[in-house]
Structures are given as C-alpha cells and as structure tokens.
Amino acid sequence: MNNLLVANSVSKNFGKFTALNNVSIEVPKGSIFGLLGPNGAGKTTLIRVINQITMPDSGSVMLDGQPLQSHHIRDIGYLPEERGLYKSMKVGEQALYLAQLKGLSKSEAKKRLKYWFDKLEIGDWWNKKIQELSKGMAQKIQFVVTVLHQPKLLIFDEPFSGFDPINANLIKDEILQLRDEGATVIFSTHRMESVEELCDHIALIHESNKILDGKLQDIKREFKTNTFEVGLVTNNEVDLTNLIKEKFDVSKADFKSLNDDLKLNIKLNDNDTSNDLLRFLTSKAEVNHFNELVPTASDIFIQTVKNS
Amino acid sequence: MNHLPLIIKREYLTKVRNKSFIIMTILSPIIMIALIAVVAYLSQLNNSKQRTISILDESGMVESIFKSTENTNYVILNDVSIDDAKKQVEEKEQYGLLHISKGESIDDVLDDIKFYSKDTPSITLMEGLESKLERKFTDLKLQEQGVDIDKLKSSEARISIAQESFLGEKSSKIDNVVKLIFGGFAGYMLFMFIIIYGNMIMRSVIEEKTSRIIEVIISSVKPVQLMLGKIIGTSLAGITQFIIWIILGGVLMMVVSAIFGINMTEMQAPQQELMQQTMETQGADMKIQSLISSIYNLPLTNLVIMFLLFFIGGYLLYSSLYAAIGAAVDNETDTQQFMLPILMPLILAVYVGIFTVIEDPHGTVSTVFSFIPLTSPVVMLMRIPFGVPIWQQVVSVLILIGTFMFTVWFAAKIYRVGILMYGKKPSYKELYKWLKY
Known part of the structure; x- marks a missing residue:
C-alpha cells in the first residue's frame, strides 16, 4: 500500500451547486501533496470530506486502506484556512483542550506541548490570553495544536498566511521535518512559490473537477516546450537575430544578466537536441547564457485553468 | 470518541470564569436587595408621617x-x-x-x-x-x-363554600391561591431561565463562529456533541448562578433586615388598614392555618417530579433552537428575525397560563396548551397544582421529549451547515435547504 489517502470519485452537491464532481486523488505515503485550484474550485470541500466534516453524496475515501471512520479523526491534523482560537481562553489551557479533543491524555498533551513550545520559543505565552497575542503568534499556536497528536496525515490550508518571512520559513522547515519523520502532508495554497519549494505531487481542481494530477516533476516534463533562454554577445543584434530566425522559432527573452546581451528564447526544432542548438549558436556568436525554460507551477496552473 | 464531558467542562469553566458573569452573579442580588431595602425604607418613611x-x-x-x-x-x-x-x-x-x-x-x-x-x-x-x-x-x-341595625347585623350570613372533589379531596379558595402561586412561580422560573440562558448559548455559538475556531473543533468532534456540550455546560453555569443568587439573596435579605430593622414583608402599609378591615370578618389565625394545610394538600411529590421533567425538557427544547439560531447567523444583530418565532410561543404560554389557568385550570384552552410542546412546560407546570390526571402529564411529557429529540435533530442539521457558513444572512428558505445538505 503506497498511498496513504485515496479518494474515489467523490461528488458533493449543495442544492443545485456542484462543489465536487467525481474527484479522485491519490496521496502517496510520505509525500507533500499540493492541492491547487482557483478560489471556489472545491478544494476546501474536498478537505472537509477528508476530515469528515462534510459527508460526500457519492464516492469514498480510504485512509491507509480503510474506509474513513470516525476514529480516523485522530490520524488527521487539520489546519483550516478559516482558523481561530477562543479569544478569552489562556494559551496553555486552550492547547490542552484541543489536544484532548484529539484523544491525547492530559499528561501526554502537556509533555508534548512543552516540547513544542520550547522548540518554537513560545514557552512564556502559556498563561497569556489569545487576545493579547498578535495574529502571527496565534498562528504558531494553531500550528502546534495541529501537529501535536502526531497524525499520519497533515492537512494545511494556506499555512503561511499571516506569517512574516522568518516565521514562514520556520514553519516550512517544521513541515519538511514532519514529512521526514514519516507524516504525509496535503497542502492547499495559492502561493505557487511554496508549491515549487515543497510539493512533490500535485492535483489541480477547477470548477469542481480535477483537471490535472501527478508527480510535479512529471507534469513539468509534460509541460515543457523545449525552449531555451540564451544570451549572446554581438555587435550587430539585428543581423544575428535574423540569422537565427531562419532556422528556429525565436522570441524576445527577458532575464537578469550582468551584460548587455542579445536575449532570446529559442525553441528547438523537433528532431534537434540542445547540443545541436548550442553548436549552431557558438558558430555564430559568443554564448554566455544558456538555460532550458522549465515551466513553473504558476505557468502550469494558469495554462491549465485557461485551457479547461 | 466521547468528548462530551470535556466540552461540558470547558463550556462551564469558561462561563463561570468570565468576568461579566462573576460580576452579574454577585451584583444582581446586591442590587435587587438594595432596591427592595430602599423601597421598603422609603415607604416606611412615608407611613411614619402622620x-x-x-x-x-x-x-x-x-x-x-x-x-x-x-x-x-x-x-x-x-x-x-x-x-x-x-x-x-x-x-x-x-x-x-x-x-x-x-x-x-x-x-x-x-x-x-x-x-x-x-x-x-x-x-x-x-x-x-x-x-x-x-x-x-x-x-x-x-x-x-x-x-333595626343590630338585628340586621346579627342576621347577616357569612358563607364560605367548602369545596370537595368527587374523590373526597377537600379544597378551599385559599387552596386555589396557593396553587396558583406555586404553579405561577414554576412557570415563570422556567420562562426566565429559558430567556437568560438560551441567549447565553446562542451568544457562545456565535462567538465560536466569529473567532473562526469552529472548523478546528469540528474536525475533532461531531457537531451534535459540540452543541449538546454547549447546552449542558451553559445550563450548569446557569444553575450555579441561580443557586448563588438564591443563597446570596437570602443571606443579604436577613442581614439587611437585621441591620436596618426593616420588615421587608410588610411593605404595603397604607393598604394594610383596608386589608385589616376586611380581614376582621375571618379570623387571621384560621387563615394561616388553612394556608399551611393547603400547602400540605398540594401534590408535592408529583409537583417536584414534573417540575424537574418539564423544566429540563422545556429548557433543552428551547435551548437547542437558540443554538440553531446562533449557528445560522454571523452576529447578534442578525438574530432578531429568528428570535420572534421562539419568543412568541413562550410569551403565549405565559399569558395562557396567567389568564386561562386561573379562570379554569382544566378548560379546553389550558388543556390543549398543556399538550403543545412549545407551551406545555409553562402551562402544564401552572396546571399541575390544581390536580392533573397522571395520564395527561405522562402524555404531555412524552410529546415534549419526542419534540425535543426532533428539535435537537433539526438544530443539529442547521448547526452542522450553519457553523461553516459565513458572510450572508440566511433566509428561512435557505435554512430549509440546509436540512437536506
């Protein structure tokens, strides 16, 4: 069994509105799975189905090979996008309460909380009320509460919103460490750079349908256009451009460089290899930049959503 | 997993530790007693002036x-x-x-x-x-x-009709007054309790929504559990407050009357002169005796058991509706449109209780309203001192429990969907749709 979580053609309607239409996903064990999609695509509904907050109209969800049951709540840690804490409750009490709701004993919860509070250097907040803390501080506590019961599956919905870059990095490292310790992570976000950094699998949901999924690397390979970014040193840009245009598809490129080069995007011809292109270019001018254009997650996202 | 005790404990402790709750608990009886003392003092002042x-x-x-x-x-x-x-x-x-x-x-x-x-x-x-x-x-x-005036006076007949049921239970007019006070007090207590603590439940549901903690909680516990935990926890806090009020009020009353020498029970002195004139006809001693005997004559065991059943049943029925309203809206100002249908039967119950039960405790109106679940707790509690057949009481309680289970189901449905809905004020039509989600 390689997949920790499998959703089989899950559908959910709210009245006439279809929130999910036969969506299936497979989340491999130990992976960080990016659940992407525009606003209102149905991501949150899918996450709520996994958390048993919402019951699907049809389809099934398996966790670790078993159909979802109420005891699985303990195996999942969920950080919702709409999150908050009881404002007038003290940090420590609140964390203990939420941990106990996840099935931890009070003493065990206390021990683990101490570990995490020390780790994140927030030990002296224990007796403060949430309303005395800043939003970022409250988010940290929320994060601790989510991971405290060491769930097999962690679901983060926009985990970095509200964090400054330093704390965002801190949380990112914690997520990676949790993954290394064996947890599986589902990660829903709009921030494509964090997808790029963290995810190894993604699924893209658009208008209630899954339109793309798989390993991020495979998807990127699928979306690559065989285009190369090149920087050429020349004193006659027009002639050189025309010369290249005779053999290749060329467009203007824009990248940062130290020199005032001629910058072009050149698409390989079908049977050529990158070496062929490089050989051709070196025979015409001095090449000081040569880089394959890899589609970013953001490109893939925009392109897929537009095309569907 | 049963998290109910944990939730009840949290709800209870949060309520009880809340500053405004503590202040209200202590201050209310003090203010009440102070007011009574002032009024008593003033009216005494007024009377002592010849x-x-x-x-x-x-x-x-x-x-x-x-x-x-x-x-x-x-x-x-x-x-x-x-x-x-x-x-x-x-x-x-x-x-x-x-x-x-x-x-x-x-x-x-x-x-x-x-x-x-x-x-x-x-x-x-x-x-x-x-x-x-x-x-x-x-x-x-x-x-x-x-x-001849003397002859006339001596031939005046004074009648007090003795009342007796076919089963041989004796009663008198004073019995009726005692029954009325008992029933009225029970009904009114329930009414107050529902309004004060129902609102508290509603506010606490809204608070969970506005602080956005609800989704975190709901990923650990079932909405029904959370709702029941809230209702029970808040009710326990309410009972605590009520008991403190009664004890504190009693103690303060004694202290104040001891210090100021004000007899709180004799407040309406100007009317007393008139009262005495009418009282002279019947011996005052006899009155007190018959008062005590009529309290003994009340079906006390029946009254206490039914009081508990109807109090708990009625309170839970209404508080689950309050919880559903709290879940349906985003803030307290939006609750108005849903409050009316809850308050209407409650107020109706009190009016039916006051106007028809006094007149005719076993008439059609009182009987019917003591079976309708939204009004039965108040009306039935007012009727019971007058002697209601056991089968009627049992049927009414069963109807109440059945309705209670239905409203909890209904409220839980609304609750489940409502707590995750933000932004718009739902209409009744939408609430109906939520039932089917």
Whole structure:
C-alpha cells in the first residue's frame, strides 16, 4: 500500500451547486501533496470530506486502506484556512483542550506541548490570553495544536498566511521535518512559490473537477516546450537575430544578466537536441547564457485553468 | 470518541470564569436587595408621617366614625365657617379638610361632601374615607326606614363554600391561591431561565463562529456533541448562578433586615388598614392555618417530579433552537428575525397560563396548551397544582421529549451547515435547504 489517502470519485452537491464532481486523488505515503485550484474550485470541500466534516453524496475515501471512520479523526491534523482560537481562553489551557479533543491524555498533551513550545520559543505565552497575542503568534499556536497528536496525515490550508518571512520559513522547515519523520502532508495554497519549494505531487481542481494530477516533476516534463533562454554577445543584434530566425522559432527573452546581451528564447526544432542548438549558436556568436525554460507551477496552473 | 464531558467542562469553566458573569452573579442580588431595602425604607418613611385631616361635619351625623389611627389623625372642627376652616387647615399645613354640609335629608347631605387639599389626595386615603362614609350613611338610611341595625347585623350570613372533589379531596379558595402561586412561580422560573440562558448559548455559538475556531473543533468532534456540550455546560453555569443568587439573596435579605430593622414583608402599609378591615370578618389565625394545610394538600411529590421533567425538557427544547439560531447567523444583530418565532410561543404560554389557568385550570384552552410542546412546560407546570390526571402529564411529557429529540435533530442539521457558513444572512428558505445538505 503506497498511498496513504485515496479518494474515489467523490461528488458533493449543495442544492443545485456542484462543489465536487467525481474527484479522485491519490496521496502517496510520505509525500507533500499540493492541492491547487482557483478560489471556489472545491478544494476546501474536498478537505472537509477528508476530515469528515462534510459527508460526500457519492464516492469514498480510504485512509491507509480503510474506509474513513470516525476514529480516523485522530490520524488527521487539520489546519483550516478559516482558523481561530477562543479569544478569552489562556494559551496553555486552550492547547490542552484541543489536544484532548484529539484523544491525547492530559499528561501526554502537556509533555508534548512543552516540547513544542520550547522548540518554537513560545514557552512564556502559556498563561497569556489569545487576545493579547498578535495574529502571527496565534498562528504558531494553531500550528502546534495541529501537529501535536502526531497524525499520519497533515492537512494545511494556506499555512503561511499571516506569517512574516522568518516565521514562514520556520514553519516550512517544521513541515519538511514532519514529512521526514514519516507524516504525509496535503497542502492547499495559492502561493505557487511554496508549491515549487515543497510539493512533490500535485492535483489541480477547477470548477469542481480535477483537471490535472501527478508527480510535479512529471507534469513539468509534460509541460515543457523545449525552449531555451540564451544570451549572446554581438555587435550587430539585428543581423544575428535574423540569422537565427531562419532556422528556429525565436522570441524576445527577458532575464537578469550582468551584460548587455542579445536575449532570446529559442525553441528547438523537433528532431534537434540542445547540443545541436548550442553548436549552431557558438558558430555564430559568443554564448554566455544558456538555460532550458522549465515551466513553473504558476505557468502550469494558469495554462491549465485557461485551457479547461 | 466521547468528548462530551470535556466540552461540558470547558463550556462551564469558561462561563463561570468570565468576568461579566462573576460580576452579574454577585451584583444582581446586591442590587435587587438594595432596591427592595430602599423601597421598603422609603415607604416606611412615608407611613411614619402622620396625616392630619380636619373634619367639618355641619350635619353632625358622622363625626363619631372618625377615630384617629397611627397613620391618620382626625381633627373635628366645630362652629367655624367653611372658609375659615379652609384657611385654618392651610395655615396649619394639614393634609386636607373633609367637609360635610348641612342638609334637609340624608340624601341632601350625601350630595354635598367635599374634600379640600393642597395637592391631589392619595387614592387609598380617599377610598378609605369613602367606604367609612358609605357604611355610616347606609346605616343611617336604614334606620330612617325603620330598620333595626343590630338585628340586621346579627342576621347577616357569612358563607364560605367548602369545596370537595368527587374523590373526597377537600379544597378551599385559599387552596386555589396557593396553587396558583406555586404553579405561577414554576412557570415563570422556567420562562426566565429559558430567556437568560438560551441567549447565553446562542451568544457562545456565535462567538465560536466569529473567532473562526469552529472548523478546528469540528474536525475533532461531531457537531451534535459540540452543541449538546454547549447546552449542558451553559445550563450548569446557569444553575450555579441561580443557586448563588438564591443563597446570596437570602443571606443579604436577613442581614439587611437585621441591620436596618426593616420588615421587608410588610411593605404595603397604607393598604394594610383596608386589608385589616376586611380581614376582621375571618379570623387571621384560621387563615394561616388553612394556608399551611393547603400547602400540605398540594401534590408535592408529583409537583417536584414534573417540575424537574418539564423544566429540563422545556429548557433543552428551547435551548437547542437558540443554538440553531446562533449557528445560522454571523452576529447578534442578525438574530432578531429568528428570535420572534421562539419568543412568541413562550410569551403565549405565559399569558395562557396567567389568564386561562386561573379562570379554569382544566378548560379546553389550558388543556390543549398543556399538550403543545412549545407551551406545555409553562402551562402544564401552572396546571399541575390544581390536580392533573397522571395520564395527561405522562402524555404531555412524552410529546415534549419526542419534540425535543426532533428539535435537537433539526438544530443539529442547521448547526452542522450553519457553523461553516459565513458572510450572508440566511433566509428561512435557505435554512430549509440546509436540512437536506
């Protein structure tokens, strides 16, 4: 069994509105799975189905090979996008309460909380009320509460919103460490750079349908256009451009460089290899930049959503 | 996993530790007692001032009936003109002047009786004077017709109809009053409890929504559990508050009466004079005895058991509706449109209880309303002291429990969907749709 979580053609309607239409996903064990999609695509509904907050109209969800049951709540840690804490409750009490709701004993919860509070250097907040803390501080506590019961599956919905870059990095490292310790992570976000950094699998949901999924690397390979970014040193840009245009598809490129080069995007011809292109270019001018254009997650996202 | 105890504990502790809750708990009885003390003190102050009223009885017929009492001092004026008398009374700053003019016959005298005073005289005083005069003049007129007053008085019959049911249960008018007080008190307590603590539940659901913690909680526990935990936790906090109020109120009452020597139970002193006059007909001792016996005559065991059942059932029924409203809206101002349908049956119940149960505790209206679940807790509690057949009580409780289970199901549905809905104020139509999600 390689997949920790499998959703089989899950559908959910709210009245006439279809929130999910036969969506299936497979989340491999130990992976960080990016659940992407525009606003209102149905991501949150899918996450709520996994958390048993919402019951699907049809389809099934398996966790670790078993159909979802109420005891699985303990195996999942969920950080919702709409999150908050009881404002007038003290940090420590609140964390203990939420941990106990996840099935931890009070003493065990206390021990683990101490570990995490020390780790994140927030030990002296224990007796403060949430309303005395800043939003970022409250988010940290929320994060601790989510991971405290060491769930097999962690679901983060926009985990970095509200964090400054330093704390965002801190949380990112914690997520990676949790993954290394064996947890599986589902990660829903709009921030494509964090997808790029963290995810190894993604699924893209658009208008209630899954339109793309798989390993991020495979998807990127699928979306690559065989285009190369090149920087050429020349004193006659027009002639050189025309010369290249005779053999290749060329467009203007824009990248940062130290020199005032001629910058072009050149698409390989079908049977050529990158070496062929490089050989051709070196025979015409001095090449000081040569880089394959890899589609970013953001490109893939925009392109897929537009095309569907 | 059963998290109910954990949730109840949190709800209870949060409520009880809340600053405004603590302040309300302590301050309310203090303010109440302080108010009562002030009112009692003031009315005593008012009574201890003796009113002096001058009587100018030119007819000479009724002088004899004005005997000074603790509160009123009568001064009989003789041989002065009415104008002089008025001047005199005004100069001496007396309360007023009663003028009975001379007349050919009793009827003439009756036509011209006036009371002069600086300000409008008190109603109780005027009523007292009127009844005094009425009695005297009636006697005079009877005498004029040749009736022997003593014979008449001695032949007056006083009737108190003894009441007895076919089963041989004796009762009396005073029984009815006692029953009414018991039933009314029970019904009114429930009414107050529902309004105060139902609102508290609603607010606490709204708080969970606005602080956005709800989704975190709901990923660990079932919405029904959370809702029940909230209702039970808040109710326990409410009971705690009620008990503290009663104890603190009782203690304060004793302390205040000991210190200030104010007898709180004797507040309406001006009316007491009137009361005494009517009380004289029946021995006061007998009254107290029959009062005690009528309390003993109440079906106390039945009353206590049913009080608990209806109190808990009715309270849970309404509080689950309050919880559903809290879940359906985003903030307290939006609750108005949903509050009305809840308050209507509750207020109706109290009115039905007050107006029809007194008149006819087993009439059609009271009977019907004591079966309708939204009104039955209040109305039935008011009826029970008058003796309701056990089968009626049982059926009513069963209906109440059935409805309660239905509303919990209904409220849980609304709750489940509502707590995750933000931004828009739902209509009834939308609530109906939520039931099917």
